[in-house]
Amino acid sequence: MMSANYPTKKALKEATGQHLRYTETSMFGPEYNPNGTFCVVGPSPYDRKWFAQVTMADGLIKRVK
Numbered sequence: 001m002m003s004a005n006y007p008t009k010k011a012l013k014e015a016t017g018q019h020l021r022y023t024e025t026s027m028f029g030p031e032y033n034p035n036g037t038f039c040v041v042g043p044s045p046y047d048r049k050w051f052a053q054v055t056m057a058d059g060l061i062k063r064v065k
Helices: 009-014
Strands: 002-004 037-043 048-057 060-064
Antiparallel strands (some): 037 048, 048 060
């Protein structure tokens, strides 16, 4: 699962309209999609305190659930 580099899910939601700061963690290839939906974990791939579903549009965060 891809890691979102934000301290909290609230901080990720506040970044709506900006580029996603992330770290790829999959050994099966890139998970990032500039026009689509995917799941992320935060604040790091090893310290999993929160999860979110991110929807991207034109490389910018459109929605966070």
